[in-house]
Amino acid sequence: MEQNILIIGGNGLVGKTISRILKSRNPHLTVFIGGRKGGKTDKDLKIDVTDPSSFKVISEKKIHLIILSVNDKEDHILRFAIDHHIDYLDITKPTPALVKAYEIAGKSDINSRIVFSSGWMGGIVPGLVNTLSDSGDINEVKLFVYYSVKDLAGESSAHFMAENVAVPFVHYKNDKPVSIRHFLDTETFNFSFGIGHRTAYNFDVPDLYILNKVERISDVSVKMTYNSKFITWLLGAFQYLRIYNILSLKERKMIFGSSGNGDQAVFEIVVDDPSGSKKLSLQSEKGQAELTALSAVLHTEELLRNPHENKVYFSHQLHEPLSLMAQLNAYDSININVKS
Numbered sequence: 001m002e003q004n005i006l007i008i009g010g011n012g013l014v015g016k017t018i019s020r021i022l023k024s025r026n027p028h029l030t031v032f033i034g035g036r037k038g039g040k041t042d043k044d045l046k047i048d049v050t051d052p053s054s055f056k057v058i059s060e061k062k063i064h065l066i067i068l069s070v071n072d073k074e075d076h077i078l079r080f081a082i083d084h085h086i087d088y089l090d091i092t093k094p095t096p097a098l099v100k101a102y103e104i105a106g107k108s109d110i111n112s113r114i115v116f117s118s119g120w121m122g123g124i125v126p127g128l129v130n131t132l133s134d135s136g137d138i139n140e141v142k143l144f145v146y147y148s149v150k151d152l153a154g155e156s157s158a159h160f161m162a163e164n165v166a167v168p169f170v171h172y173k174n175d176k177p178v179s180i181r182h183f184l185d186t187e188t189f190n191f192s193f194g195i196g197h198r199t200a201y202n203f204d205v206p207d208l209y210i211l212n213k214v215e216r217i218s219d220v221s222v223k224m225t226y227n228s229k230f231i232t233w234l235l236g237a238f239q240y241l242r243i244y245n246i247l248s249l250k251e252r253k254m255i256f257g258s259s260g261n262g263d264q265a266v267f268e269i270v271v272d273d274p275s276g277s278k279k280l281s282l283q284s285e286k287g288q289a290e291l292t293a294l295s296a297v298l299h300t301e302e303l304l305r306n307p308h309e310n311k312v313y314f315s316h317q318l319h320e321p322l323s324l325m326a327q328l329n330a331y332d333s334i335n336i337n338v339k340s
């Protein structure tokens with residue numbers, strides 16, 4: 001049976017990377033690219049997420065799965081996928097937008113697979129967390145992120161930080177939300193892969209919400225460090241002095257909008273359960289765009305391979321945790337280490 005896949009935002013960095021990996025691993029698939037300007041081939045579709053009248057072509061091309069890799073603030077694509085019984089995979093949403101979309105889906109009559117894959121690096125962290133506990137009774141999860149300004153990065157993560165850096169968010173302690181701000185509350189962590197000891201600061205990713213509300217883990221925190229110790233310190237100083245509050249959005253975008261030519265991306269998961277503490281370290285040698293795109297492809301392949309029932313999922317719920325980790329580790333530029 002022919003399968004038609006549509007990547008909306010497919011002309012962006014992550015969208016192009018999803019297309020490359022997906023087609024190289026699944027040459028039998030028909031992959032369409034959706035963007036505001038369309039394109040030169042019959043596989044390039046003119047789709048503007050702000051204009052639902054442009055979605056008619058999705059039905060005309062008999063699309064089976066939509067991969068959303070562009071910001072859709074009004075959830076027009078989500079609503080269209082639900083109404084037309086099309087499978088949907090979304091890798092784009094920061095926490096507030098994810099909660100809103102999840103509530104929309106929860107109130108809808110679902111006749112397709114609706115998958116939210118908006119956690120860190122394509123929604124793989126909760127699945128990897130579940131490989132680290134034999135009992136499943138996890139007390140605490142800490143996620144530490146190493147972010148390099150030399151990494152080849154798209155606009156979305158930088159724009160998210162620019163828009164939200166001055167907005168408080170929550171982490172979870174004793175199963176209760178605790179209001180915090182980005183780049184405060186330092187913690188020193190010894191990163192793997194030659195990075196070493198770094199000061200890490202509060203950082204908001206959807207995994208905070210997912211691990212607490214979906215996986216029912218009572219204590220969840222996320223902290224990030226930049227490759228430059230000076231930049232990490234400076235961002236914290238700006239927050240402490242509340243400088244972000246007086247900067248314009250344009251000025252904040254200038255601070256967070258840098259993109260290099262490529263560097264590693266690393267995150268580390270520390271899990272505490274009754275048996276003790278375990279750590280999983282993951283390195284993407286080709287950076288965050290490659291890992292995010294690979295994660296989206298693994299979720300897509302799982303949807304195509306197995307008859308998951310029609311309902312709402314977070315992407316890690318599609319996979320057996322050890323199988324997900326094995327598939328990630330098998331990719332040539334991904335390295336995973338686990339220590340008890």
